[in-house]
Amino acid sequence: MEFSSRLLERAVNEMSQLPGIGKRTALRLVLHLLRQPKEQTVALSEALKQMRQDVKFCKSCHNISDADxxxxxxxxxxxxxxxxxxxxxxxxxxxxxxxxxxxxxxxxxxxxxxxxxxxxxxxxxxxxxxxxxxxxxxxxxxxxxxxxxxxxxxxxxxxxxxxxxxxxxxxARGIAVGDELEYADEVTLGRSIVNRIPFENSLKS
Amino acid sequence: MEFSSRLLERAVNEMSQLPGIGKRTALRLVLHLLRQPKEQTVALSEALKQMRQDVKFCKSCHNISDADxxxxxxxxxxxxxxxxxxxxxxxxxxxxxxxxxxxxxxxxxxxxxxxxxxxxxxxxxxxxxxxxxxxxxxxxxxxxxxxxxxxxxxxxxxxxxxxxxxxxxxxARGIAVGDELEYADEVTLGRSIVNRIPFENSLKS
Incomplete structure (x- = not known):
C-alpha cells in the first residue's frame, strides 16, 4: 500500500498491529477518524495512553483495577x-x-x-x-x-x-440451556449423563 | 458491561466508537494492548493524535497530504x-x-x-x-x-x-477479468455487450 501522507501511513501501520485488524481495516478506521471532529481522536488517544500507563492489577486476584x-x-x-x-x-x-x-x-x-x-x-x-x-x-x-x-x-x-x-x-459441562439434544456433540452429551444432578436441584435456578 | 476499572472502561468506550467495532471487540483489542509493551500503546496513541492534528488536504485535489x-x-x-x-x-x-x-x-x-x-x-x-x-x-x-x-x-x-x-x-463497466459469463449479473453483462470495444484494443493491456 502506498500512502500519500507519512502521518497517515504511520497511523495505519500502528493501527494494523492490533489483532484481527489488517491494513485495509486500519485505513478504514483511520479515515473514519479524519471525518470526525478532532476531539474524538484526541479522546481515544488519551484514553488508550492513560489506560496503559495508569491501570493497575489487583494485588490479590490480578484482576484489572484502579486501586491496589x-x-x-x-x-x-x-x-x-x-x-x-x-x-x-x-x-x-x-x-x-x-x-x-x-x-x-x-x-x-x-x-x-x-x-x-x-x-x-x-x-x-x-x-x-x-x-x-x-x-x-x-x-x-x-x-x-x-x-x-x-x-x-x-x-x-x-x-x-x-x-x-x-x-x-x-x-459443570453439559447441554446449554435451550439447546436440543440431537445437535449436541457426543462428549458433552456423554458427560451430561455421567454428571447428572438430582432433579430437584434443576428446579432452583 | 461492567468494568472493574474506570480507565479500562473509558478506553473500551472510546475504541467502540469506531465503525464496525463493538464493545466486545474493543475490550479484546484493549486487553491485547495491555499484554504488549507500553511503547506500543504510546506509539499508537501518538500516531493517531498527530495524524489527526497535523494531516493536511491537498489544496488542489483534496487528497490527504503532508504538504499543501x-x-x-x-x-x-x-x-x-x-x-x-x-x-x-x-x-x-x-x-x-x-x-x-x-x-x-x-x-x-x-x-x-x-x-x-x-x-x-x-x-x-x-x-x-x-x-x-x-x-x-x-x-x-x-x-x-x-x-x-x-x-x-x-x-x-x-x-x-x-x-x-x-x-x-x-x-468501463463490464465483466471482471477472469470472471465467467454465466455468473455475471444481467445488467453488467448487458452493458458489456452494448459498450463493446474493438478487439484490437483488448490486446493492448
Missing part, C-alpha cells in the same frame, strides 16, 4: 473462602454478569500452552498457591475453558495444591 | 489535462496501484446521499467546477461506484460543467 485491591476483593459482601480460577478478566466479567457467584476470583492471565511458549511461571499460579497455603480458602472452582490447555492448567494447579486441605471443583 | 500540494498534484510527470473524479482517498490508492493512470485526481469526499444528509455542498464539487472554469482540464473521468448515489453525483457534476468545453467519460 479490586472492588471485588475489597468488598465485605463477598465470600473469601470460595475462589474461582479464571483465565482472564473477560471471564470475571462474564461470571459477574450472571450474579450467581459471590466468592472471589483469581485471574491466571492465560493458560499453560507450550505451543505458544506459555509455561506455568508466566501465569499467576504461584500467588494462588500462596493464598491457599494461608488456609483461608475452602473451595477452589476451576472455570477455565474446556480445551487441552485449560485441562493441563487445571491439572497443574491441582497437583500444586493437593497437599493442602482445599476442596476443588470445576464448572 | 499532494505528491501527485506536485509531480511534473502527471498529465494536468485529465482529471479522475473519485469518492475518497482509498479510490486514489486503488487506481494508483494499477499504474494505468497518469493524470490528476479530484477527491469529492463522499457521494450525494440525501438519506445520509449529504448534499452537493458537503462535497468538494465547487472547487472542481472552478478548476474546470480555468480551462486547463480537457477530460474528466467519473470513477465513482456504480450505485444510485454514485450515478446521482456523476449527473449533478455533469450538469454543473456542461457549459464548459470538457470531455466527460466514465470508467
Amino acid at each position: 485491591l479490586c472492588e471485588i476483593c475489597a468488598s465485605p459482601n463477598r465470600n473469601e473462602s470460595v475462589v474461582c480460577v479464571v483465565e482472564d478478566i473477560r471471564d470475571v466479567m462474564a461470571i459477574e454478569n450472571t450474579s450467581s457467584f459471590k466468592g472471589l476470583y483469581h485471574v491466571l492471565g492465560g493458560k499453560i500452552s507450550p505451543m505458544d511458549g506459555i509455561g506455568p511461571h508466566d501465569l499467576n499460579i504461584e500467588s494462588l498457591v500462596k493464598k491457599i497455603e494461608q488456609g483461608k480458602i475452602k473451595e477452589l472452582i476451576f472455570a477455565l475453558s474446556s480445551t487441552m490447555e485449560g485441562d493441563t492448567t487445571n491439572f497443574y494447579i491441582y497437583k500444586q495444591i493437593q497437599d493442602y486441605k482445599v476442596y476443588t471443583s470445576t464448572i | 500540494l499532494c505528491e501527485i498534484c506536485a509531480s511534473p510527470n502527471r498529465n494536468e489535462s485529465v482529471v479522475c473524479v473519485v469518492e475518497d482517498i482509498r479510490d486514489v490508492m486503488a487506481i494508483e496501484n494499477t499504474s494505468s493512470f497518469k493524470g490528476l485526481y479530484h477527491v469529492l469526499g463522499g457521494k450525494i446521499s440525501p438519506m445520509d444528509g449529504i448534499g452537493p455542498h458537503d462535497l468538494n464539487i465547487e472547487s472542481l467546477v472552478k478548476k474546470i472554469e480555468q480551462g486547463k482540464i480537457k477530460e474528466l473521468i467519473f470513477a465513482l461506484s456504480s450505485t444510485m448515489e454514485g450515478d446521482t453525483t456523476n449527473f449533478y457534476i455533469y450538469k454543473q460543467i456542461q457549459d464548459y468545453k470538457v470531455y466527460t467519460s466514465t470508467i
